[in-house]
Amino acid sequence: MQISPSEQGIRRRLFPAATAAQWHDWRWQLRHRIRDAATIARALPDLSARELRGLHAPNAWRMPLAITPYYLALLADDEPDGPLRRTMLPDMREARHVTGEYADPLGEAAHTVAPGLIRAYPHKVLLLATGDCASFCRYCTRARTAGKSTIRWNLALAWLRRNPDITDVLISGGDPLTLDDVTLDKRLAAIRAIPHIKLIRIGTKVPAVLPQRITPALVSVLRRHRPLWISVHFTHPAELTPAAAAACRRLVDAGIPLMNQTVLLRGVNDDLQTLTRLNEELLLLGVKPYYLHQGDLAAGTAHLRSTVARGRNILRQMSGRVPGYAIPLFMFDPPGGGGKMPLGPAG
Numbered sequence: 001m002q003i004s005p006s007e008q009g010i011r012r013r014l015f016p017a018a019t020a021a022q023w024h025d026w027r028w029q030l031r032h033r034i035r036d037a038a039t040i041a042r043a044l045p046d047l048s049a050r051e052l053r054g055l056h057a058p059n060a061w062r063m064p065l066a067i068t069p070y071y072l073a074l075l076a077d078d079e080p081d082g083p084l085r086r087t088m089l090p091d092m093r094e095a096r097h098v099t100g101e102y103a104d105p106l107g108e109a110a111h112t113v114a115p116g117l118i119r120a121y122p123h124k125v126l127l128l129a130t131g132d133c134a135s136f137c138r139y140c141t142r143a144r145t146a147g148k149s150t151i152r153w154n155l156a157l158a159w160l161r162r163n164p165d166i167t168d169v170l171i172s173g174g175d176p177l178t179l180d181d182v183t184l185d186k187r188l189a190a191i192r193a194i195p196h197i198k199l200i201r202i203g204t205k206v207p208a209v210l211p212q213r214i215t216p217a218l219v220s221v222l223r224r225h226r227p228l229w230i231s232v233h234f235t236h237p238a239e240l241t242p243a244a245a246a247a248c249r250r251l252v253d254a255g256i257p258l259m260n261q262t263v264l265l266r267g268v269n270d271d272l273q274t275l276t277r278l279n280e281e282l283l284l285l286g287v288k289p290y291y292l293h294q295g296d297l298a299a300g301t302a303h304l305r306s307t308v309a310r311g312r313n314i315l316r317q318m319s320g321r322v323p324g325y326a327i328p329l330f331m332f333d334p335p336g337g338g339g340k341m342p343l344g345p346a347g
């Protein structure tokens with residue numbers, strides 16, 4: 001895999017001693033995540049006044065800052081206040097809490113059956129395998145636990161063994177693909193060994209923010225525990241780089257179906273052209289657009305939340321223009337933990 005010109009630029013500016021092999025190594029990328037304003041400012045000389053204000057007000061941040069060097073190169077290619085920058089760079093408006101917003105917008109605490117295990121539905125559970133992510137999205141629904149792990153594996157596994165109604169385990173976090181191969185293999189094997197569990201799913205943004213992680217060794221670990229489906233998280237077509245496309249292709253070629261989940265974000269992807277391009281290009285990579293989420297009511301995310309009317313309108317215009325396969329379901333997860341509801345493309 002080539003290092004793109006913007007990746008070369010970041011490497012030269014921030015990591016002049018790093019070799020190409022290190023740059024391509026997912027562990028190196030994770031270890032060298034950028035976590036402070038000064039380094040971002042050094043890497044992105046064209047920051048807007050708003051971006052600078054947001055970066056230099058850490059007391060306003062709703063969650064920590066972390067961006068992989070790989071993804072920082074995408075931000076360097078973006079324009080000031082551009083769509084990818086809005087998803088990853090802190091903003092002063094994160095300090096603003098609007099009425100009706102919550103620290104726990106999906107009411108997950110009330111549905112927690114064991115530390116890190118959430119049951120909102122009779123037959124499926126959500127397992128928060130880690131608190132860590134390769135990069136932190138500013139609109140995160142779990143900002144309250146970003147970087148902090150709550151899972152107690154032995155308790156979660158014991159609960160799953162005792163509850164034969166559960167047939168579907170969705171492993172998310174944090175991002176489960178930030179775990180190393182040996183740990184992940186052990187965890188997946190333990191879940192697979194529970195006879196009533198049929199489907200394992202993984203939710204991850206790693207193919208978008210750390211595509212180097214999708215190594216042949218990881219793919220063979222995942223293959224061993226099929227039927228295993230992966231929900232990826234691309235929000236904008238600019239994330240579909242050759243490296244990200246290769247990561248998706250490696251998984252699809254191994255017989256692991258990929259579905260995409262996107263959040264409808266104001267000024268990022270809430271327009272017809274962007275969502276059409278994103279979903280069509282995903283489809284061509286073998287990734288089925290699954291859910292388009294209306295931004296949930298996470299505290300400090302109002303500036304990134306788009307409207308239901310806008311989402312419906314875009315989906316209505318998309319149908320008929322693109323293959324039906326490219327049209328996701330528009331969903332809202334209301335506060336209180338009743339589970340996701342379809343909003344429909346209606347109009």
Ligand SMILES: *Cc1c(COP(=O)(O)O)cnc(C)c1O
Pocket residue numbers: 118119120121124125126170340
């Ligand atoms: C979204 C979610 C799931 C999975 O839902 P699907 O609609 O089957 O993809 C499971 N548990 C929780 C708590 C969720 O929020």
